[in-house]
Amino acid sequence: MSSSLLRRVTVGFAALTGLLGTSLIGIQAASAVTAPILVVDVDSGKVIYSQAPTDPWYPASITKLMTTYVALDLVRQGKVSLDSMVTISAAAASEPPSKMGFKPGTQLTLDNALKIIMVKSANDIAYAIGENLGGSIEGFADQMNETAQRIGMRDSRWTNPNGLPDPRQWTSARDMAVLARALIRDFPDSHDLFSISAIQFGRAVMANHNGLLGRYPGADGMKTGFICSGGFNVVATASRNGRRVITIVMGQPSPRERDVKAADLFDYAFTQSAGWTSPTLDALPASSLGGPPDIRPYVCGGKKPPPIDDGAGAVSAPGSAAQLIGGSVANSPALAMAAFSSPALRARTLPPRAPLQPIAVWIGRNPAEGQQILAAQESEQKTAAANTRAARLEAAKAKREAALQAAKQAREARLEQVKAANAAKAAAKPAAKVAAKPAHGLPRSASAYTSVETPGMPEAKPGKGLSKPVAKPAAHKAPAKPEGKKAEVKKPQGKKAAAEE
Known part of the structure; x- marks a missing residue:
């Protein structure tokens, strides 16, 4: 059974409805998506190894290789120069990370802008390049598509210059190999643009996201990329003994696995010769898929997405995680062993990164x-x-x-x-007292049946500083009236007399 047939008998990801009425269908096993892989000899264009090379895939930031080709082609045509100024618009400044974070209105040279997008992979700068060189993002996307057709890319559709998620934008491993060869062939003086280990802006030093640079012997370019729907991708070049090879690895769950697999593919490629029986890029059959699979559930798992491709690079490939995703039967015994995670691959490590050699970039003209x-x-x-x-x-x-x-x-x-x-209370008291008295009350002394009583002073008790109370006179009888005379009776005189009685 052929490799192509084995790859397509797996079923899985449901069809996705894309924009413009296009159905984005990934007919893959849910747990075994076939990740595109391609190894090509630069000089001859012969294929050394391939796996799903023409299947559509979300490119992520390897899109910036296409942006760079269009920009360098405009320089070659004399329409712009590397000293032309690129202005950051408000729309460019609002693009999500990875980014430089320049304020709207900031200007920098096209040369510095290209260095930044190749190293930092800054989405705001790539967007600004598109706006300035194409008049608009749509205009620059048209230039990208026209250029892609002219240089022989047949599986790609471009809608933006930075590779941020867009279901209408995809490419293939084959097309990225065609683009890499075109960059090397058409702009030999710009080769160093793809191998800068780091840039320095002010006091900040930013390392290249390509984890192969400074780790894999002979690695000399190109670009990485990541979005959840497309996984971790890389287009890499390496040279050994005068021979140059392009390796493309797409759809990996981490930058570590991507870099380790690319390194192993380089090792394999440098032991092989692209003979006359090896197919060319043009001879690779077209894919039967109508659109790229969305591998977000596999890469990001519905949890918080991994960080933007931060260039941590490969350190080791732990256990089965280093397996090629859904690897089909390889076209050589050596690749078959690597593709199905042999002990050699599980133990594979890359050395520490060589010291960075930052290239200065700046805003303004100089x-x-x-x-x-x-x-x-x-x-x-x-x-x-x-x-x-x-x-x-x-x-x-x-x-x-x-x-x-x-x-x-x-x-x-x-x-x-x-x-x-308080005022209300004070006003209410007299009224209450008047209301309490009877309207026509009679004094007690006015009663014909009660005696008039005048309250006297209270008796002072002895020992309180007052004189002893006078003892009450003993009761006595009135003296007998003298005979022959009437007893003289004195009438009481006023209140005093009444009190004495």
Whole structure:
């Protein structure tokens, strides 16, 4: 049974409905998606090894190789130069990471912009290149598609210059090999652009995301990329004994596995010769798939997506995780062993990265202007920070004063309420007393049946500083009236007389 037939009998990922009415179908086993792999001799264009080489795949940031080809081609035509200024628009500045984070209106040379997208893989810079060179992103995408057709890419569709997710944009391993050969052939003076180990912007040093550079002997370019739907991809070149090879690995679950597999494929390629029986890139059969599979569930698993391809590079390939995804029967015993995760592959490691050799990049037309712009921006940031702090202090002060004023007003309001309540009570007391007295009450002394009583002073008790109370006179009888005379009776005189009785 042929390799192609084995690869296509697996079934899995459901059909995805794409834009423009195109059905994006990935007919693969849910747990065994066939990842595109291709190894090609640069000089002859002969295929050394292939696996699903023409199947459509989401390119991610290897798209920036296409962006770079279009830009260099415009330079070659004299329409722009490497010193042409690229302006960051608000739309470019809003692109998600990886990015440089320049403010809208910032300018830099096309040369620096290309270095940044090759090393940092900055999406905002690639977007700005597209806008400036194509007039719009749509205009630049048209240039990308026209150029792709002209250089022999037949499986690719481009809609943006940075490779951020778009279900309408895909490529194939074969097309990326065609593009890599075209970059090497058509722009030999720009070869170093693809092998920069790091860039330095101001004080910041940013290493290349390509984990093979400085680790695999002879590795000398090109570009990596990652999105959840397409996994970790790389287009890499390496040279040994005067021979140059392109290796393309796509759809891997981590940069580590991607780099280890690419290194092993290079090892294999340098032991093989592309004979007359080896197919050329043009001879590879077209894929039967209508669109790329979405491997997000396999790579990102519905959890928080892995970080943007950060160039951590390969350190080791642990256990079965290093297996080629759904690897079909390889076209040689050596590759068959590697494809199905032999003990040799499980133990495979890459050496530590060689010391970085950063290349300076800047904004503005030259480093001096760039320093002036950075100094001005730093001053603006400090001023803005100081203004922000002052505004916060003023706001806090105003808030405190408002709180104190509110508290004062609340106290005054409570005092007014207390005063009002006291006034109301004072006004209510006399009215209550008048209401308590009978309207026509009679004095007790007015009664014909009660004696008039006048309350006297209370008796003082002895020992309280007052004289002893006078003892009450003993009761005595009135003296006998003298005979012959009537007893003289004195009439009481006023209240005093009545009291004495």
